[in-house]
Amino acid sequence: MAEAVLRTEHLSKHFGGLAAVDNVSLEFFTDQIHAVIGPNGAGKTTLTNLLSGELICTSGSIYLDGADIAGLSADRISQRGVGRSYQKTNIFLPFSVFENCRIAAQSRLNSSMRFIRRALAYREVVREAERALEEVGLEDRAQVPAASLSHGEQRQLEIAMTLATRPRILLLDEPLAGMGGEESAHMVELLQKLKPAHAMLLVEHDMDAVFALADRLTVMVDGRVLESGPPEAIRASAAVQEAYLGADEESHQ
Numbered sequence: 001m002a003e004a005v006l007r008t009e010h011l012s013k014h015f016g017g018l019a020a021v022d023n024v025s026l027e028f029f030t031d032q033i034h035a036v037i038g039p040n041g042a043g044k045t046t047l048t049n050l051l052s053g054e055l056i057c058t059s060g061s062i063y064l065d066g067a068d069i070a071g072l073s074a075d076r077i078s079q080r081g082v083g084r085s086y087q088k089t090n091i092f093l094p095f096s097v098f099e100n101c102r103i104a105a106q107s108r109l110n111s112s113m114r115f116i117r118r119a120l121a122y123r124e125v126v127r128e129a130e131r132a133l134e135e136v137g138l139e140d141r142a143q144v145p146a147a148s149l150s151h152g153e154q155r156q157l158e159i160a161m162t163l164a165t166r167p168r169i170l171l172l173d174e175p176l177a178g179m180g181g182e183e184s185a186h187m188v189e190l191l192q193k194l195k196p197a198h199a200m201l202l203v204e205h206d207m208d209a210v211f212a213l214a215d216r217l218t219v220m221v222d223g224r225v226l227e228s229g230p231p232e233a234i235r236a237s238a239a240v241q242e243a244y245l246g247a248d249e250e251s252h253q
Helices: 044-052 074-079 097-106 123-136 151-163 181-197 207-213 231-236 238-252
Strands: 006-015 018-024 032-037 059-064 082-085 169-173 199-203 216-221 224-229
Touching: 006 044, 018 044, 018 224, 032 044, 032 181, 032 207, 044 074, 044 082, 044 169, 044 199, 074 082, 082 151, 097 123, 097 151, 123 151, 123 181, 151 169, 151 181, 181 199, 181 207, 207 231, 216 231, 216 238, 224 231, 224 238, 231 238
Parallel strands: 032 199, 032 216, 082 169, 169 199
Antiparallel strands: 006 018, 006 059, 216 224
8 A cells, every 4th residue: 555645643732721633643645535524623724734834733743755744834844745725715816827826836946035037037937837727727817817816716726826836735724615516516626636646635514525525534523533434434424423414414315
């Protein structure tokens, strides 16, 4: 079996007496979408923040390609190949779609402190930005301001910016939030397209999308893992239905 791109061992984060993430051990593999679901306050976003370096764990380990990255800063973790999207779209609205991706790609230069050459002179940066836009289907929108994009297109752009950094794993925090049916279907198609080349953690409340996408499901409650396994096993779990899915899960049968 292939080695996990990213794994956690006994990962915990305490805020005073509150254990927001409590003894969580998970693995994330290339060509696998690993969805983490649970009620509000379950610890899903805190877990994502720990993996991306925006929070420092209280205890436990995070291994990226076998190296422990727990305690590293968010920028150093990003440089090592962890890409992150957010619940609220995080793009530069006045800039063009291409400029957003170019800025993301430029962060991978050995030194960003280069002020003499024009930014567009770095052909490798331009190529990475163009590649990322093509991957998400926004190449025809490259020169329009990001502010003029629809909500769904802005979410695509945020993923393109992440792809421009050549991540090994994508941490996707509610990528379908606020989307209508057509936009959601398009995002599901995009994530399926990206899966073969990336490991993915997906935090999402849209259960139709979760069950359409996930190869593995982890259910968190009160900071702990309640169950983790194939979607079929999670769907059938009485403990999961009682703790989270409840009667709404009948619509997914």
